[in-house]
Amino acid sequence: MLDIVYAGTPEFALPALAALCASDHRVVAVYTQPDRPAGRGRKLQPSPVKAFAVEQGLTVVQPPELGSREAQRALAGFAPDVMVVAAYGLLLPPDVLATPRHGCINIHASLLPRWRGASPIQHAILAGDPVSGVTLMKMDAGLDTGAMIARAEIAIEADWSAAELHDALAPLGAGLLLDALDDLPGALASAQAQDDSRATYAPRLDKQQAEIDWRKDAPTLLREIRAYHPWPVSFTWLDDAGLRLWRARPAPGGETAAPGEVIAHDADGIRVACGEGVLSITELQFAGRRRCSAGDALNARNLTGCRLGRG
Numbered sequence: 001m002l003d004i005v006y007a008g009t010p011e012f013a014l015p016a017l018a019a020l021c022a023s024d025h026r027v028v029a030v031y032t033q034p035d036r037p038a039g040r041g042r043k044l045q046p047s048p049v050k051a052f053a054v055e056q057g058l059t060v061v062q063p064p065e066l067g068s069r070e071a072q073r074a075l076a077g078f079a080p081d082v083m084v085v086a087a088y089g090l091l092l093p094p095d096v097l098a099t100p101r102h103g104c105i106n107i108h109a110s111l112l113p114r115w116r117g118a119s120p121i122q123h124a125i126l127a128g129d130p131v132s133g134v135t136l137m138k139m140d141a142g143l144d145t146g147a148m149i150a151r152a153e154i155a156i157e158a159d160w161s162a163a164e165l166h167d168a169l170a171p172l173g174a175g176l177l178l179d180a181l182d183d184l185p186g187a188l189a190s191a192q193a194q195d196d197s198r199a200t201y202a203p204r205l206d207k208q209q210a211e212i213d214w215r216k217d218a219p220t221l222l223r224e225i226r227a228y229h230p231w232p233v234s235f236t237w238l239d240d241a242g243l244r245l246w247r248a249r250p251a252p253g254g255e256t257a258a259p260g261e262v263i264a265h266d267a268d269g270i271r272v273a274c275g276e277g278v279l280s281i282t283e284l285q286f287a288g289r290r291r292c293s294a295g296d297a298l299n300a301r302n303l304t305g306c307r308l309g310r311g
Helices: 011-021 048-055 069-077 120-126 162-182 184-189 218-227 294-300
Strands: 003-008 026-031 036-038 043-045 082-086 104-108 131-138 148-155 234-238 241-251 262-266 269-273 278-286
Touching: 003 011, 011 026, 011 048, 011 082, 011 162, 026 048, 082 162, 104 162, 120 131, 120 162, 120 218, 131 162, 148 162, 148 184, 162 184, 218 234, 218 241, 218 278, 241 269, 262 294, 269 294, 278 294
Parallel strands: 003 026, 003 082, 082 104
Antiparallel strands: 036 043, 104 131, 131 148, 234 241, 241 278, 262 269, 269 278
């Protein structure tokens, strides 16, 4: 049995924590980011990991950073055999990496060394990768550069959004983790170094990059819409008001139309001309309204002939 400190924040980190709680190992503390304001009232909300940990009666620690001596002494006080990290969101300084008896291991949502960084799920879809996966990695001072303990691979379905790929990947980390913990010294000793020459990077997303540029070809825009669902959500403009695009699919069409022009629409989709090809928007959200299907959008407005985008 190992004494484990677990560090994670979003829903991606929940399956592995739940698996640890159901195992013979002991979770001595759960680290997660501080509560954040959310919703219209901007009330402080706990992270998904904190909410689960509280339900389980686990000790929860929420330091704003881990660089201070106070934070590092508090971690050392738990005397962990290992620290397991999954989408925690805070940098682990060298002194923290060295605190647990067996060091720190990370559950990363990509097939390393591809897509090191903060947004591997979204970048895999943006790049049109046919496969993704999860890597269990021994952490070092670099950005997702540590030796690989184990990997699990899955195919990316052609219509998956980042949300659906996330849900497919999250359970994989739990299985890899429990297998490694059965013989942690052996798993660490057999870990394989990454090939740095094959590394790619997945920087953090921002809202601005989710604006649709209708001059791009339809396959590229479709990947963007999939990758930015559920955040930051692809958007365009309609009569100077924002229009969020939640789901789309390829559409046939050889019509000559300016990029962003709505060629036609029906209950199955709103067909928009791109720089090359046509995209059918199947789920969207008018400014100040709820998400709706293309069919429901027809009840609100006839969009045929409208031009989407700035200007």
